[in-house]
Amino acid sequence: IVVARANAHVRYPARFQLVAAMNPCRCGLGGAGRGACGKAPRCQRDYQNRISGPMFDRIDLTVETPPVTAADMALPPPAEGTAEASARVLAARAMQEDRLRAAGIDPDTARDQAVNARASGETLDRFATPDDAGRALLMRAGAAGGLTARGWTRTLRLARTIADLDGYDGVLRRHIAEALVYRRTTVGPQGDFERQPVRPEAPAY
Numbered sequence: 001i002v003v004a005r006a007n008a009h010v011r012y013p014a015r016f017q018l019v020a021a022m023n024p025c026r027c028g029l030g031g032a033g034r035g036a037c038g039k040a041p042r043c044q045r046d047y048q049n050r051i052s053g054p055m056f057d058r059i060d061l062t063v064e065t066p067p068v069t070a071a072d073m074a075l076p077p078p079a080e081g082t083a084e085a086s087a088r089v090l091a092a093r094a095m096q097e098d099r100l101r102a103a104g105i106d107p108d109t110a111r112d113q114a115v116n117a118r119a120s121g122e123t124l125d126r127f128a129t130p131d132d133a134g135r136a137l138l139m140r141a142g143a144a145g146g147l148t149a150r151g152w153t154r155t156l157r158l159a160r161t162i163a164d165l166d167g168y169d170g171v172l173r174r175h176i177a178e179a180l181v182y183r184r185t186t187v188g189p190q191g192d193f194e195r196q197p198v199r200p201e202a203p204a205y
Helices: 042-048 053-057 082-102 107-112 121-127 132-143 149-166 173-181
Strands: 002-005 008-011
Touching: 082 107, 082 149, 121 149, 132 149, 132 173, 149 173
Parallel strands: none
Antiparallel strands: 002 008
16 A cells, blocks of 8 residues: 655555454344344444445455354354365365466466455456356346445455355356355345355255
8 A cells, every 4th residue: 555645655565354343233232133122223224334335345255143142052063164164265275376377377476366365357357257147146236236346346356266165167146146145235134136045055057
């Protein structure tokens, strides 16, 4: 990032990963079922609007998690543990590196863009273009006001990563659909383009 002050320009490194958490509303009980916030959804909307839209637009992934109950503590562990998830991530990263190498991209550029998070717009155009159904879904999301130009690019970047985690060379509609689910728009019902279960067991399109 370049900061300009008076007659001087200073360049600072700005490649970082932001991980943050927040309560759904002031009391922390928004959408919690029994004992839920009595002022929802207005309380949630007012509280979350303290973070500007442009700031949220720069966050690639947002996930709402329900509160953990005592009954949840007795449930068996998830089917995919940390080791399995880690192996899938490593396989996806290897897939990304192999893709750039096979395309004959300059080694220095390939090394700098070894993960999708660092991929340039040109690289995304080459390797993250969705199928026709996926593009139609993305267009519908944009027309519904759920995407800015920045959000469009970030959705493609995320969909490319989801496809890699699934082991797919191409970006399908279901990958676009899952990426859109992670884009925060407003508190309340999601748009029709987002109403799809996350990570279906088999391709639906």
